[in-house]
Amino acid sequence: DAEITQSPRHKITETGRQVTLACHQTWNHNNMFWYRQDLGHGLRLIHYSYGVQDTNKGEVSDGYSVSRSNTEDLPLTLESAASSQTSVYFCASSESARQETQYFGPGTRLLVL
Amino acid sequence: QKEVEQNSGPLSVPEGAIASLNCTYSDRGSQSFFWYRQYSGKSPELIMFIYSNGDKEDGRFTAQLNKASQYVSLLIRDSQPSDSATYLCAVNKGATGGFKTIFGAGTRLFVKA
Numbered sequence: 001d002a003e004i005t006q007s008p009r010h011k012i013t014e015t016g017r018q019v020t021l022a023c024h025q026t027w028n029h030n031n032m033f034w035y036r037q038d039l040g041h042g043l044r045l046i047h048y049s050y051g052v053q054d055t056n057k058g059e060v061s062d063g064y065s066v067s068r069s070n071t072e073d074l075p076l077t078l079e080s081a082a083s084s085q086t087s088v089y090f091c092a093s094s095e096s097a098r099q100e101t102q103y104f105g106p107g108t109r110l111l112v113l
Numbered sequence: 114q115k116e117v118e119q120n121s122g123p124l125s126v127p128e129g130a131i132a133s134l135n136c137t138y139s140d141r142g143s144q145s146f147f148w149y150r151q152y153s154g155k156s157p158e159l160i161m162f163i164y165s166n167g168d169k170e171d172g173r174f175t176a177q178l179n180k181a182s183q184y185v186s187l188l189i190r191d192s193q194p195s196d197s198a199t200y201l202c203a204v205n206k207g208a209t210g211g212f213k214t215i216f217g218a219g220t221r222l223f224v225k226a
Binding site: 035040100101 | 117121145147162215
């Protein structure tokens with residue numbers, strides 16, 4: 001069955017370190033998204049991609065970067081982790097820009113000390 | 114003003130009752146509207162989507178959309194304890210918004226047995 005996976009599921013790191021969160025989907029979806037979820041804020045869009053070599057900034061992109069070298073993967077990099085980036089991170093994918101349903105990965109809990 | 118507003122709750126209803134969840138949005142160009150359910154510690158999963166004004170029913174769930182009032186709601190009939198979760202309203206902003214999906218902060222629902 002097609003799926004979307006994230007790794008690691010839990011991560012503890014120190015401020016200033018570079019961290020990369022992996023997202024891999026086997027739906028063959030063009031669109032992939034990264035969100036963070038914090039209490040009281042719901043899901044906030046960090047970066048998104050509508051295809052290979054395409055990346056776009058979301059509403060909370062400062063301190064994060066992504067690259068899309070193939071259809072299946074959209075890794076999220078925290079260039080220099082900050083305590084404010086402690087959060088739960090969700091990756092999602094959808095079939096097309098107009099296609100509405102997003103399928104979410106299981107999430108990564110990140111703690112920055 | 115947030116782009117998608119929801120009452121954070123918690124909303125508590127007895128088993129068998131109708132739960133009514135509400136959402137308002139600010140962008141009149143929004144085209145697609147979604148309700149996701151998120152159990153504690155889990156990722157969001159789609160319950161329903163609606164594009165046109167009026168009601169859309171799927172089993173115990175009914176989504177209602179009023180574009181003139183910029184209002185979308187979710188009714189859950191015959192509520193069950195297993196419906197206890199956080200319900201996220203999401204709005205796709207269409208072409209003028211780069212097809213980005215904006216999520217509300219969610220409403221926590223408790224169904225008492």
